[in-house]
Amino acid sequence: MTNLTNDSGDFALGGDLRVNRMGFGAMRLPTGTFAGPPRDPETGIAVLRRAVELGVNHIDTAGFYARGDVEANDLIRRALAPYDENLVIATKVGPLRGPDGLPSHQARPDQLRGLVEDDLRALGLDRLDLVYLRIGGMTMDLTESLAERFAVLAELRDEGLIRHLGVSNVSAAQFAEARSVAPVAAVQNHFHVHHAGDTELLRQCEELGVAYVPFFPLGGGDRPLEAERLGKVAARHGVTTAQVALAWLLAISPVMLAIPGTGSPDHLEDNMAAAGLTLTDDDLADLAG
Numbered sequence: 001m002t003n004l005t006n007d008s009g010d011f012a013l014g015g016d017l018r019v020n021r022m023g024f025g026a027m028r029l030p031t032g033t034f035a036g037p038p039r040d041p042e043t044g045i046a047v048l049r050r051a052v053e054l055g056v057n058h059i060d061t062a063g064f065y066a067r068g069d070v071e072a073n074d075l076i077r078r079a080l081a082p083y084d085e086n087l088v089i090a091t092k093v094g095p096l097r098g099p100d101g102l103p104s105h106q107a108r109p110d111q112l113r114g115l116v117e118d119d120l121r122a123l124g125l126d127r128l129d130l131v132y133l134r135i136g137g138m139t140m141d142l143t144e145s146l147a148e149r150f151a152v153l154a155e156l157r158d159e160g161l162i163r164h165l166g167v168s169n170v171s172a173a174q175f176a177e178a179r180s181v182a183p184v185a186a187v188q189n190h191f192h193v194h195h196a197g198d199t200e201l202l203r204q205c206e207e208l209g210v211a212y213v214p215f216f217p218l219g220g221g222d223r224p225l226e227a228e229r230l231g232k233v234a235a236r237h238g239v240t241t242a243q244v245a246l247a248w249l250l251a252i253s254p255v256m257l258a259i260p261g262t263g264s265p266d267h268l269e270d271n272m273a274a275a276g277l278t279l280t281d282d283d284l285a286d287l288a289g
């Protein structure tokens with residue numbers, strides 16, 4: 001593997017997996033939108049290989065990132081196996097796919113082992129570096145208890161099938177509930193420059209040395225981040241609003257790990273270049289509104 005520069009700095013996931021803070025999200029490889037047509041697998045493979053060349057060593061994926069017969073985990077294995085020892089692949093379990101192939105309901109505790117085994121097989125691994133329990137639906141369910149399901153993942157960790165555990169789409173109370181069951185290495189929640197209300201959880205992650213991994217770092221793509229505040233800072237640096245949005249995430253917290261998702265070779269180059277963009281205090285003040 002050729003590691004070019006990735007000057008976003010690094011972070012020790014779970015205390016022992018050192019990753020560059022600018023990573024890659026694989027959800028957009030099989031399809032550009034939630035219910036869109038499948039994308040060309042060869043382009044996805046090329047994007048993954050280029051991401052690694054550009055310094056990505058943290059890839060976020062899931063067994064349910066699939067459209068038709070194009071599956072993110074399959075593309076990752078075909079593009080990158082045998083894996084470099086420094087590559088960290090994070091997966092998620094929880095959502096099950098309905099007849100239309102889209103995530104539709106949640107797995108029962110007794111179904112989680114099978115999902116982890118599916119990920120191991122699809123990725124061609126003996127052990128998964130990081131597995132998140134992803135709870136809730138499209139939005140958070142604050143009343144939902146996760147302890148029983150998290151305990152199943154903790155057992156799989158004890159058996160050696162998983163190295164570290166994470167939780168996704170959780171409140172501060174659900175994060176605490178998970179930590180009462182087993183150590184949590186990462187939280188993955190909806191967060192970006194225009195959706196930044198999760199500060200209590202972010203501060204807790206900082207205090208505990210837990211990674212905070214924002215999903216939809218660019219707003220999820222359906223509503224591009226083109227607000228005036230981003231545009232002003234982007235023009236100042238001669239970069240795109242997407243690059244400012246990514247640089248902002250990395251600037252606001254040392255535990256923040258970016259995983260922008262793209263199936264586009266050009267967008268990948270832009271996103272990785274954002275790792276070298278340093279925002280000034282004026283920029284941060286402008287972005288704060």
Ligand SMILES: NC(=O)c1ccc[n+]([C@@H]2O[C@H](COP(=O)([O-])OP(=O)(O)OC[C@H]3O[C@@H](n4cnc5c(N)ncnc54)[C@H](OP(=O)(O)O)[C@@H]3O)[C@@H](O)[C@H]2O)c1
Pocket residue numbers: 024025026027028032060061092134168169188189214215216217218219220221222240242243259260261262263264267268270271
């Ligand atoms: N835990 C969860 O519930 C959850 C939910 C959603 C996502 N995720 C994870 O988080 C990752 C990031 O989220 P995401 O991929 O949904 O959203 P995102 O990174 O906020 O945005 C991706 C969208 O923005 C476009 N895009 C990417 N780079 C761009 C650029 N430089 N300029 C303009 N447009 C750009 C992409 O289109 P192109 O592909 O055409 O570039 C795509 O439509 C996912 O890949 C997935 O790994 C987790």
